[in-house]
Amino acid sequence: MISYQEALEIISQNTFKQTVEKVSLSEATNRVLAEDIKADRALPPYDRVTMDGIAISYSVYADGQRQFPIAEIIGAGMPQKSFNTPKQCVQIMTGAIMPNGLDTIIRYEDLTITDEVATINVETVKEKQNIHFKASDKAAGDVVLTKGTKLSAAELIVAAAVGCAKLPVYKLPKAAIITTGDELVAINETPLEHQVRRSSNYGVESLLNQWGIETEQFHLADDKALMLKEIEQILKDFDVLVMTGGVSRGKFDYLPEVLEELGVTKHFHKVKQRPGKPFWFGTSDAGKQVFALPGNPVSSFVCASIYIRYWLNTSLNQKPNTTYVKLQQDLDFPPPLTYFLECKLTSTKQGELVAETFKGNGSGDFANLTQADGFITLPDNQSAFKAGEVYPYIPFR
Numbered sequence: 001m002i003s004y005q006e007a008l009e010i011i012s013q014n015t016f017k018q019t020v021e022k023v024s025l026s027e028a029t030n031r032v033l034a035e036d037i038k039a040d041r042a043l044p045p046y047d048r049v050t051m052d053g054i055a056i057s058y059s060v061y062a063d064g065q066r067q068f069p070i071a072e073i074i075g076a077g078m079p080q081k082s083f084n085t086p087k088q089c090v091q092i093m094t095g096a097i098m099p100n101g102l103d104t105i106i107r108y109e110d111l112t113i114t115d116e117v118a119t120i121n122v123e124t125v126k127e128k129q130n131i132h133f134k135a136s137d138k139a140a141g142d143v144v145l146t147k148g149t150k151l152s153a154a155e156l157i158v159a160a161a162v163g164c165a166k167l168p169v170y171k172l173p174k175a176a177i178i179t180t181g182d183e184l185v186a187i188n189e190t191p192l193e194h195q196v197r198r199s200s201n202y203g204v205e206s207l208l209n210q211w212g213i214e215t216e217q218f219h220l221a222d223d224k225a226l227m228l229k230e231i232e233q234i235l236k237d238f239d240v241l242v243m244t245g246g247v248s249r250g251k252f253d254y255l256p257e258v259l260e261e262l263g264v265t266k267h268f269h270k271v272k273q274r275p276g277k278p279f280w281f282g283t284s285d286a287g288k289q290v291f292a293l294p295g296n297p298v299s300s301f302v303c304a305s306i307y308i309r310y311w312l313n314t315s316l317n318q319k320p321n322t323t324y325v326k327l328q329q330d331l332d333f334p335p336p337l338t339y340f341l342e343c344k345l346t347s348t349k350q351g352e353l354v355a356e357t358f359k360g361n362g363s364g365d366f367a368n369l370t371q372a373d374g375f376i377t378l379p380d381n382q383s384a385f386k387a388g389e390v391y392p393y394i395p396f397r
């Protein structure tokens with residue numbers, strides 16, 4: 001059986017191939033940019049007025065003139081004007097292009113206007129104040145967004161400003177989510193006493209959808225011949241398969257043998273962890289990854305939260321920034337397994353993140369997930385954990 005770290009290492013060596021597609025700006029949030037984006041023009045593209053008020057010539061103000069006859073009113077969106085009457089001013093609005101011949105903006109709050117003459121009431125005017133100068137942020141041709149960046153709201157503002165209506169991003173795989181188990185019925189059915197509704201697959205679907213992966217759901221009975229036939233087709237139609245259940249030691253846990261008979265090479269089966277120990281991971285001969293997650297609902301949820309996200313991130317060269325949190329209470333966990341324990345974070349006024357843990361009733365207790373926001377990762381080489389000790393945290397919210 002391999003360790004959690006070994007499982008991550010193997011997953012990072014079996015990523016999906018990067019291919020590029022173009023998506024519109026409104027579909028680009030959280031996608032990873034596949035090419036550098038350059039500024040088509042300077043940012044800002046002209047000397048941009050930053051306050052509503054008047055534009056003057058500073059040297060005239062420095063010589064002592066405080067009253068400036070108003071020559072004109074200039075708004076944003078008007079072409080640049082030129083003035084060679086430095087003893088006059090123009091009224092000018094935020095966002096307008098700075099006129100030639102004038103160099104300083106005084107805001108309305110610092111002047112009074114009577115009979116088309118502006119009187120400056122302050123002695124604090126600085127030369128070239130209230131102007132956002134052309135190219136002071138970026139020059140034309142500068143790289144404004146770097147290949148490999150995960151696009152957030154901030155990057156989309158930049159992309160829009162430089163005219164990228166469509167952005168080159170890495171394609172995301174299409175996932176089939178496959179549930180297995182004769183006891184499982186659809187959510188709209190009323191289960192008989194010996195049945196339960198399929199549920200954990202909706203958690204897995206939600207996680208994948210949050211990461212931008214499109215999903216389709218399938219359900220298979222515990223019937224080996226049927227599994228062979230159906231999974232063979234699903235392997236052709238999808239880029240990645242995520243299965244729940246059927247990977248442990250039970251007499252109806254057919255998935256490991258079905259997958260191997262279909263030519264899916266096993267990278268590992270079983271990880272030294274709780275929950276999620278029977279996790280099976282492999283790659284088909286066409287290079288598609290198969291995540292066969294243990295059926296217990298918290299187990300499949302933990303494995304998807306950790307491993308599928310890690311696979312997605314490493315496939316797209318995204319280095320996750322690990323969050324470290326403080327354990328709120330003492331804990332004992334003697335088995336030599338990495339323990340992913342449900343917890344909820346609170347931030348203290350001292351700037352610390354503290355994890356309150358919720359043990360629940362094991363990996364079948366999915367109701368326990370609702371009070372948590374992630375998992376604290378307690379290492380396999382330790383059995384006593386003390387309040388105040390710091391461990392990695394993996395969010396699922």
Ligand SMILES: Nc1nc2c(c(=O)[nH]1)N[C@H]1C(S)=C(S)[C@@H](COP(=O)(O)OP(=O)(O)OC[C@H]3O[C@@H](n4cnc5c(N)ncnc54)[C@H](O)[C@@H]3O)O[C@H]1N2
Pocket residue numbers: 179180181183184196197198199200201244245246247248249250253275276277278293294295296297299363
């Ligand atoms: N002899 C052993 N038995 C078990 C071991 C073991 O090491 N030796 N491991 C246990 C652990 S740990 C887990 S986790 C489970 C994993 O079992 P499977 O992957 O084979 O999953 P199933 O047997 O099909 O189902 C387990 C459990 O989960 C429920 N389930 C499955 N899918 C769903 C779903 N989509 N929605 C809701 N609930 C689901 C299923 O009804 C079962 O109750 O094996 C232990 N056994």
Ligand code: MOO
Pocket residue numbers: 273274275276277278294296298299363364
């Ligand atoms: O991993 Mo099983 O996931 O402990 O119930």
Ligand SMILES: [Mg+2]
Pocket residue numbers: 245246247248249250253295
């Ligand atoms: Mg089983």
